């Protein structure tokens with residue numbers, strides 16, 4: 291990643307905004323990596339940096355007080371930009387990196403694609419590659435890179451556990467098999483999953499069963515494909531970045547395919563977007579022709595609608611939720627409110643209430659709509675959607691979706707609530 295481009299290392303002293311700074315540097319088409327301020331000099335030097343940025347802004351408060359650059363790092367003699375005060379200005383960054391350090395601005399999306407494809411090609415050679423395709427941004431972009439690199443040596447497996455959103459399985463097939471011409475195995479495992487989930491109401495248990503069953507289905511499919519050499523993981527940079535304040539690594543819990551590489555004997559794991567932030571992954575996807583319905587897809591939990599369908603999962607409840615969710619999302623897109631919320635979806639509460647339709651008493655489910663605004667998903671506020679719009683959507687859902695007669699809007703922030711209901 292770094293040998294073809296100039297690199298700057300951001301040393302994180304515990305600043306909450308080290309990742310934002312890294313994104314700002316990369317916006318200048320300059321490659322950077324974030325390391326804890328205590329990183330050993332050989333780790334820093336391995337990246338062949340042309341400069342260091344010390345991220346210890348005032349905004350970080352007491353946490354970074356008294357933290358000094360280790361003398362051996364200072365002794366490297368690299369140019370240093372010390373971010374003592376926040377917020378930084380893009381112009382300052384540019385003046386330092388481009389004017390003073392003469393760094394090239396050539397780390398572009400196109401360069402990334404070209405170099406990653408070439409590197410994958412030379413690593414994989416004539417070997418076979420397996421990818422677990424969720425239709426999410428990360429696995430989709432990995433698939434596009436791998437497909438461009440090795441074409442039909444790549445096989446993608448998509449498992450439909452029956453908890454996908456409306457039209458998603460069809461979209462995945464259309465895009466990856468239809469448009470890209472990939473080898474895509476699409477497994478309809480709805481019956482299997484629902485059978486195992488019968489009578490289960492505890493959310494943790496639901497997740498566990500879905501995770502276990504997922505591995506089982508996936509393993510069966512992989513065995514059918516014969517010998518496979520590489521397995522692809524859609525790890526992204528925030529999953530592996532080491533923060534300067536706890537020094538710890540938070541490795542993404544690939545809750546769905548978690549145990550797979552240990553169970554099947556792969557020659558290696560490929561992680562082509564490991565050094566990219568989510569927005570950068572999205573841009574790569576766009577540049578490779580993946581349609582917005584996938585690159586703009588909202589975060590979606592691994593167990594899918596299962597954790598938005600409270601209580602026991604049944605085909606009927608999931609179908610009700612899928613329809614209600616689709617009406618809400620369509621309405622948001624039509625009105626252009628999609629950009630006002632980071633994530634929005636419907637939840638099928640397990641509550642039923644009395645209603646009235648054509649003078650007849652009904653007893654139906656209550657659907658909750660949730661729309662939140664967040665930058666980091668650690669905290670979230672409620673999206674301020676017009677009441678007239680919400681009323682319109684509620685009416686549409688209650689009239690069009692059989693089995694629903696009441697719709698509510700969740701107006702709780704995170705914390706104390708979470709974004710998802712389970």
Ligand SMILES: Nc1ncnc2c1ncn2[C@@H]1O[C@H](COP(=O)(O)OP(=O)(O)OP(=O)(O)O)[C@@H](O)[C@H]1O
Nearest residue numbers: 422423424426427428429447448449524546547592
């Ligand atoms: N239904 C599915 N079929 C096949 N693979 C899946 C499925 N759901 C998840 N995966 C695999 O598990 C990985 C982790 O799933 P997770 O739900 O955590 O999504 P993610 O980390 O947001 O990634 P993505 O953006 O690819 O969905 C995915 O990248 C994908 O490889």
